Amino acid sequence: MTLNLPDPLAALGIKKLDRRRFLGLAGLGAGAMALAACGGPETAPPSTPAAGGAAGSGAAGSSGAAAGSGTDWAGVKPATSITFWTNHPGSSEDVEKAIIADFNANNPDKIQVKMVTAGSNYEEVAQKFQTAQSGGGLPDLVIFSDVWWFRYYMQKSILKLDDLLTAVELDTSAYRESLVKDYQYADGQWAIPYARSTPLFYYNKEHWSKAGLEDRAPKTWDEFAEWAPKLAAAGLGTQHVYQLPALADYAGWAFQNNLWGWGGGWSKEWDITCDSAESVAALQFLQDSVYKDKWSGVSSKAATDDLAAGAVSATVGSTGSLVGVQKTAKFDVGVGFLPGGPKVDKPVCPTGGAGLGIPIDIAPENQKAAALFLKFLTNAENTVKFSAATGYMPVQTDADTSALVKANPLVQTAIDQLAVTRPQDNARVFIPGADQEMAKSCATILTSQGSVQDTMTALKATLTKIYNSEVKPNL
Amino acid sequence: MGATVTDRTGVPAAGPTKPKRLRRGFTARDRRDFPIFLILALPNILLIMAFIYRPLITNIYYSTLNWTLGSKYATPIGLGNYREFFTDPDSLGVLKTTAIFTVATVGGSMVLGLMLATVLNRPLRGRTLARATVFAPYVLSGVGIGLVWVFIFDPVVGVLGAVLRAMGGTSPEWFNKPGLSLVMVIIVYVWKNTGYCAVIYLAAMQAVPKDLLEAASIDGASSFRTFRSVVLPLLSPTTFFLLLTTMLSSLQAFDLIRIMTPLGNGTTTLMYDAYLQAFGGYNRAGYSAAVATILFAILLVMTVVQLSFIERKVHYA
Numbered sequence: 084m085t086l087n088l089p090d091p092l093a094a095l096g097i098k099k100l101d102r103r104r105f106l107g108l109a110g111l112g113a114g115a116m117a118l119a120a121c122g123g124p125e126t127a128p129p130s131t132p133a134a135g136g137a138a139g140s141g142a143a144g145s146s147g148a149a150a151g152s153g154t155d156w157a158g159v160k161p162a163t164s165i166t167f168w169t170n171h172p173g174s175s176e177d178v179e180k181a182i183i184a185d186f187n188a189n190n191p192d193k194i195q196v197k198m199v200t201a202g203s204n205y206e207e208v209a210q211k212f213q214t215a216q217s218g219g220g221l222p223d224l225v226i227f228s229d230v231w232w233f234r235y236y237m238q239k240s241i242l243k244l245d246d247l248l249t250a251v252e253l254d255t256s257a258y259r260e261s262l263v264k265d266y267q268y269a270d271g272q273w274a275i276p277y278a279r280s281t282p283l284f285y286y287n288k289e290h291w292s293k294a295g296l297e298d299r300a301p302k303t304w305d306e307f308a309e310w311a312p313k314l315a316a317a318g319l320g321t322q323h324v325y326q327l328p329a330l331a332d333y334a335g336w337a338f339q340n341n342l343w344g345w346g347g348g349w350s351k352e353w354d355i356t357c358d359s360a361e362s363v364a365a366l367q368f369l370q371d372s373v374y375k376d377k378w379s380g381v382s383s384k385a386a387t388d389d390l391a392a393g394a395v396s397a398t399v400g401s402t403g404s405l406v407g408v409q410k411t412a413k414f415d416v417g418v419g420f421l422p423g424g425p426k427v428d429k430p431v432c433p434t435g436g437a438g439l440g441i442p443i444d445i446a447p448e449n450q451k452a453a454a455l456f457l458k459f460l461t462n463a464e465n466t467v468k469f470s471a472a473t474g475y476m477p478v479q480t481d482a483d484t485s486a487l488v489k490a491n492p493l494v495q496t497a498i499d500q501l502a503v504t505r506p507q508d509n510a511r512v513f514i515p516g517a518d519q520e521m522a523k524s525c526a527t528i529l530t531s532q533g534s535v536q537d538t539m540t541a542l543k544a545t546l547t548k549i550y551n552s553e554v555k556p557n558l
Numbered sequence: 559m560g561a562t563v564t565d566r567t568g569v570p571a572a573g574p575t576k577p578k579r580l581r582r583g584f585t586a587r588d589r590r591d592f593p594i595f596l597i598l599a600l601p602n603i604l605l606i607m608a609f610i611y612r613p614l615i616t617n618i619y620y621s622t623l624n625w626t627l628g629s630k631y632a633t634p635i636g637l638g639n640y641r642e643f644f645t646d647p648d649s650l651g652v653l654k655t656t657a658i659f660t661v662a663t664v665g666g667s668m669v670l671g672l673m674l675a676t677v678l679n680r681p682l683r684g685r686t687l688a689r690a691t692v693f694a695p696y697v698l699s700g701v702g703i704g705l706v707w708v709f710i711f712d713p714v715v716g717v718l719g720a721v722l723r724a725m726g727g728t729s730p731e732w733f734n735k736p737g738l739s740l741v742m743v744i745i746v747y748v749w750k751n752t753g754y755c756a757v758i759y760l761a762a763m764q765a766v767p768k769d770l771l772e773a774a775s776i777d778g779a780s781s782f783r784t785f786r787s788v789v790l791p792l793l794s795p796t797t798f799f800l801l802l803t804t805m806l807s808s809l810q811a812f813d814l815i816r817i818m819t820p821l822g823n824g825t826t827t828l829m830y831d832a833y834l835q836a837f838g839g840y841n842r843a844g845y846s847a848a849v850a851t852i853l854f855a856i857l858l859v860m861t862v863v864q865l866s867f868i869e870r871k872v873h874y875a
Contacts, residue, residue, distance in 0.1 A: 123616065124625050124632035210837040213628035234841065238629045322714060330734070331821040383713055383733035394714045515626075516840035519821065526823055530734035549840075553626070 123217060154447050156250030161192045161452035165223035168201035170208050172226070172278040172437055173403040173473030176200070182468065186459045194452045205231065205437060212442075216240055221442045223453040228437045230335075232266060232274050233513045237557045241440040242450060243271040251451065253458040257479050261504055266438055274438035275461055276478040278469070280402040281432050281500055282337045284422065285387060288415035290396040293317045300419020304344060304368065307397075307422055311378035314396050323380035326395040327369065327529060330381060335511045335521035337399050339433045341365040343505065344424020349521065350510035353555075355546050357510070357521075358539040365424065366535045370528050381529050390416075402497040403436065405474030409493070418493050420500050430505040436475060470494065476501060510546055515553055520545050614854070620847035627836050627843040639848035656809065656827040659744060663808045666748035668800055671755025672793075676785070678756065679763045689760070693753040700750065704817030707746045711818075736824025743818055743825050747811060755800055762796035763789065802864055809857055828853040 171179060183196045202208040205228035215221045216238070227235065235241040248255060255263050258276055266274035284300040291298055294310070294317040301307035307325070314324040328337050335349070342348045347362030349355070356362060372379035382389050387400035391411040399421065400408070409416055421432045439460070441453045459465065463482040470477045471487050476497060488495045510517050524542040527533035621639055625632030643649050678689050695703065711732040713719045719729030732742045766789055774784040810829050819825040822834050828849060836846035 123620060124623065124630055126623065126632050126634050206837075206839070213837070213841060216628040216630070230839075234626075235628070238626060240628055326714075331823075381731070381734050383731070384708070389714045392715050516838070519834075519839040522821055523823065526734065526736075526821075530731060531736070 154246065156247055156447070156451060159250075159447045159451045161194055161455055162223070162446065162448040163193055163452070164195050164197065165449055165452045165456065166197045166199050167453075167456065168199050168208055168212065168222035168225045170202045170204055170226060171200065172205075173475055174407060175278070175469060175473050175475075178469055178472035182460055182465050186456055190455065190459065192452065192455060194455060196456050201225070212240075216444070221445050223445055223449045224439055224441060224457055226277065226437050226439055227274070229265065229435055229507060229512050230518050232438060232440060233268065234515055235440065236268060236273050237554070240443060241273055242443045243273060244275070244441065244454070245272050247441070247450060247454045248272065248275075251454045251458055253454065257463070257481060258461075259476070259478055259480055259501060261434060261501065261506070262476070262478055265434060265506060266440075274440040275457055276436075277439045277461055278403065278437045278473070279434065279476045279478055280436035280474075281434055281476070281497065281504055282333075282340060282399050282421055283402050283405065283497055283500070284397065284419045285390055285400055285404075285408060286397040286417045286419070287390065287393070287395075287412075288417045290314060290317065290319050290321070290414075291417065293319060294396075298417060300417070301422045303428060304341065304422045304424055308368075308372070308376065308378075311372075311376070315378055319396060320393075321396055322389075322394045324378040324396050325372065325380075326386040326389045326398040327373070327379050327381045328386040328399055329384055330522045330525050330529065332522075333386070333399075334525035335518040336433060336435050336507070338366070338369070338521075338525065339505075339508060339511070340399070340421045340431050341369060341424065342508075343431045344422070344427050346424070346426035349508040349517075350546075351508075353509055353550065355510055355543045355550070357524075357546070358536070358543045361426065363535050363539055366525070366528055366539065370532065370535060373529055374532055401435065401474075403473055403475050405493060405497065406472065406491070407474070409491070416493070418496050420496070420503065430503040432500055432504045433507045434501075434504045435507070510550075513554060514546055514549050516549060517546055520549075617847045617854075618851050620844055621851045623844040623847075625842075625844040627841040627846075632844065635844070639845045640852070642845065643848055643852060652826050652828055652831045655740065655825065656829075658740065659747075659811070659825070659827050660805060660808045662744045663747045663751065663811070664801065664804045666744065667751040667755045667804055668797070670748065670752045671800070672759050674752060674756035675759035675763055678760055689757070693757050695750045695752075696754040696757075698750070700813030701817055703746065703750055704814045707742075707814075708818055711742055733819065734823075739819050739824040743815055746818065747808070747814055750814070751804065751807070755804065758796055758800055759793065762793050766792050798864075802861065805860065805864075806857060809853065809860075828856070 167183070169175075169179060179198060183198055187195050199222065201211045201222070205226070208226055209228075209231050212222070212225055212227070212235075232241070253275070255272060255275070259279075262276035262279050263272070265276070266272060286300060288298060291314075294313045296310055296313065301310060311324045314321075328334070339349065342357075342362050342365045345361045345365035345368070347356060347359050347365050349357050349362075369379070373381065380395065382398070385400075385404075386395070386398040387404040387408050388411070389395050390398045390400075391408050393412075393414065405418065420429075423429055423431050439457055441450050441457070445453075461478055463477075463479045466477045466479050467482045467484060467487055469475060470482075470484070471490065474494065474497070477484055477487070484494070484498060488498075511521065520542060524538050527538045528535050620632075622634060622636055623632040624635045624638065674692055678685060678692065682688070709715075710717045711719075713729035713731060713733070716729065722729050730738050732738050770788050770792075771784060774788050779787065809827075811827065812829055812833065815822065815825050815827065815830050816833070822830050822838070826834060832846045832849040832853065834840065835842045835849060
């Protein structure tokens with residue numbers, strides 16, 4: 084039997100396909116598919132428990148730590164060599180190195196920690212960690228941001244820490260409650276706070292002075308809207324009075340402040356509320372500040388850099404940028420709590436930043452060594468060291484911040500603001516890809532002058548679809 | 559008297575003068591050389607199988623799964639990911655962006671490369687330095703180039719913005735407006751790849767027979783007419799080669815897009831969509847594999863079409 088093939092196959096050098104060649108190719112294809120099926124994820128037909136919805140992430144409500152639970156940690160001898168994956172948040176490479184050197188030299192179990200720069204930001208670390216789940220080479224301790232840990236929980240990638248923390252005598256009550264609670268779910272503790280931050284209101288004190296304003300942050304956004312024309316009229320040579328933070332990194336996080344102040348939010352529990360009248364009003368205020376009142380611009384890269392360069396008079400940025408801004412700016416930097424809105428003045432500040440977790444698929448010896456290092460890395464002394472170098476929050480309540488505040492009084496504002504923080508909306512931190520979708524929607528509103536209501540309606544549909552397919556089956 | 563040659567079927571060969579042949583044209587010499595062929599080719603074949611075809615086939619297999627990157631489990635869904643891609647309204651935007659980016663970068667690189675090559679082919683002072691300068695961006699790291707151009711385009715602290723403000727203008731919102739983001743990435747991509755096209759064209763121009771140019775000159779042809787009627791047709795094999803390689807390269811462009819517009823706002827090509835779906839926060843490894851497979855199919859079809867049809871128009875000297 085001879086099959087006449089069309090020209091494209093001939094162009095690939097396949098002149099004719101007889102029975103023998105056909106069978107040969109079929110065998111090769113079957114072999115290749117069998118080879119392809121080796122490695123990668125285990126497959127299960129839809130609706131079986133192992134498949135677990137979109138991600139196939141396990142039975143509802145199960146502790147994602149099946150392998151870790153039940154381990155007799157007292158009988159586990161810590162490994163002598165572990166790896167720590169970090170992106171050095173807040174330019175913390177030097178202080179992380181110093182803390183690790185201290186641990187390597189002094190811990191009684193002779194554990195040696197090797198620090199690995201696993202990316203330049205949380206997303207790159209997450210990519211590497213997710214890939215290592217399939218490809219191997221997992222770290223023993225890994226940093227992850229507020230939008231990643233729940234995904235790892237759903238994927239059964241991280242260890243439920245409760246028993247292990249007890250075994251290494253790490254007392255979670257020593258940490259700031261609001262920060263440690265961010266990583267609690269299904270009766271488990273899944274991470275420990277490390278590089279934790281909140282957004283802060285940054286302003287140029289010299290500009291404030293020239294505009295005749297009080298040396299303080301505005302209490303509400305309405306108050307700032309009244310100040311903005313004074314700043315604009317002061318002849319400061321700025322490009323904008325206020326710089327909205329770069330949308331790719333900050334929209335989903337920082338704009339919760341505006342949404343909450345207007346009585347809205349991305350979601351209430353699992354109910355997506357980004358299209359509510361309150362939420363739309365909050366985002367309309369931001370759009371008007373850009374297009375109608377023209378006192379805002381949108382940062383392309385880093386709004387705090389724009390402020391430090393003197394290009395704008397005020398912005399909102401992470402506390403983790405504080406030390407960097409102070410080093411770069413050639414003027415007195417002022418900071419204050421995030422402004423409130425017309426309906427809610429506090430709490431309107433979300434927590435954020437990163438925590439540390441331990442992979443589930445590594446040896447118990449490595450997990451225990453990682454927990455011992457985690458305890459050291461975030462203890463009262465080291466969290467202050469880390470804060471001094473970066474501007475992130477000291478995560479322990481009994482950390483002595485007096486020297487820190489004396490050296491840098493602005494840190495006190497950031498610490499004080501912790502008392503009026505609010506857990507982030509589920510939609511942002513628990514729905515995969517929601518942060519990116521929020522950023523895209525905010526870009527439509529703030530850089531393309533898209534309809535706020537239409538954009539938020541579309542966002543709600545997108546988030547609801549992702550929630551139903553990828554989150555709900557795993558709750 | 560020559561020996562009667564029969565093949566394995568026992569049918570006599572057509573005549574005594576024909577070489578000794580086995581089935582399917584395999585000669586005795588071929589059979590003798592086959593072990594050497596295996597020794598030389600097998601390592602490469604195995605490497606290609608392991609690092610090209612196995613990942614390719616594995617990717618096609620993953621495209622039939624509903625699999626979240628990092629998860630140990632996946633659900634087979636057949637063609638579900640493909641169905642979603644071809645019914646999702648966003649996919650049209652991705653295909654449109656891919657088409658605009660490819661046409662603009664291939665066209666831009668080739669036209670500018672041809673123009674530069676024409677200039678560099680003249681006996682100018684400092685020609686060697688100019689050639690090296692033109693080619694330099696092509697060999698530089700895309701990541702490094704991306705970072706430098708991000709600084710240049712930054713509307714607030716960037717060089718371009720400062721120049722525009724000094725001239726009384728304002729900087730466009732390169733990073734915030736989707737359309738401008740695409741233009742920005744195209745500009746940088748063309749800048750990076752023009753040197754490659756210029757050098758290839760230059761080499762081809764220098765191979766144009768001088769007697770043809772002299773004949774054209776004697777016939778009174780102008781420079782433009784000589785270029786259009788003599789040089790350009792002789793460059794057609796080079797044009798075909800560049801069209802093929804730059805198109806494949808543009809369709810697979812990643813580094814500049816990733817560095818300059820990490821969110822892919824306005825710059826999400828098929829290649830970048832495959833990345834974003836798996837690593838950009840969604841973790842949809844199965845869907846990403848489907849997008850990558852669709853891109854592979856497009857590349858395959860376009861290559862075959864070019865090889866089959868466009869090459870026929872090429873004039874080889």
